Amino acid sequence: MHETVAAPAHPPADVAPPRPPADGPLQNAPDTDDPSSGVPFPERPAGAHAAGAPPRPWWRRKAGLLLQLGVLLLAVVALPLYRDSLPDLGATWSSVAHADPGWLTVVVLAVAGSMGAFARLQRRLLRIGGLRMPLRRAFAITYAGNALSTTLPAGPAVSVVYTFRQFRRGGASAKLATAVILAGGVITTTVYSVIGLLALLLDPATQGPALTALAVPAVLLALLVPLLRWPRPRAVLTAPLRSAYRAALAHPKLGPWAERLAGVRDVLRPTRRDWAALIMLATLNWVLDILALLAAAHAVGIDVDPHAAALAYFAAQAAGSVLPLLPGGLGAVEGSMAASLVAFGAALSPAAAAVGLYRLVSYWGVVAAGWIAWLGLHEGPRLSAPARARLAWAGRAVLDGLTSTATLSPYSSVPLVVPAEARRP
Incomplete structure (x- = not known):
């Protein structure tokens, strides 16, 4: 559910430092005796560019957005050519209207659990680095970062910068915030690859090619480990x-x-117990998201095996990365996921209904909660004090509800003491 993040680079020397948050200055400022501990994600003033460099043309600055719009326009123009291959809207709506409420409840709980697992993973990494962050704030950062990543052009990069700044405002040093982002991306990507490989090994049609592809690295590993x-x-x-x-x-x-x-x-030195918790949380992050797709399929009457749902999930993730018609993989994810379910024996209209229900919760629902969390973190537009207070109250109420549903690990009962300097007034 979360994309891999890239390592941050050092900022140019002429970039202004980040502005202090509304509720106080940054905590744990970088050590002045360490030249490598500078803030890697400074804020650049609007319209600023490198000294002496001419501003780029607007079409170069918006190249990614223009490319997405062009691909989307091409898809809309070609839509009539594939009219006969599209699902029947009446049959799809009928499947949605008669979906099983019990399975739909599982979809909602699984998506909330997946997001909760990722929030707990980042919180655990911060705790390993010496910072104890409240669970509600960790949830808010996770949801808000996901909303930025999946709705804005260049969203993943924006999300990384935003997450870094929120960690800093929560009391993390620049080194710790960077280390948590890097380590979280590496752990989740590694677990993602392992789960995808297991899904390939469990499917009879892909088991042979998967074993063949694994044979060479397995032999090399067996020879190198003794040496x-x-x-x-x-x-x-x-x-x-x-x-x-x-x-x-x-x-x-x-x-x-x-x-x-x-x-x-140097910043993160997890123990064996920490590694077990991190791997478990990363596994829950992906497995629960796949479970949500499986539950959505069962809700509309599609009997699909768990490994088939996993393969459909990974195929959709790959399609969303390779063919990003819109932010969040909209269009490519739905089409690939529905086609995969059809390939595993589902009818087209129920498959479209299952994908629609899954994306309604896992994308639109999570994005809505993310923007509420973004407002709750005082990152919204300039509003009057009463309006800001009402929005903050609504954000806290939603996050409290999400936090209460994500009791996914035994570490939720560990009392966390927030440093006095990191508390909000």
């Missing part, structure tokens, strides 16, 4: 990696990225 136990072979085998790392540090553009990535180990 790594001896100092001299280990030095020879790791020499290329050390050389590549030194070359990356010397590169003007890759150097800051490599330096930040290496700094994660």
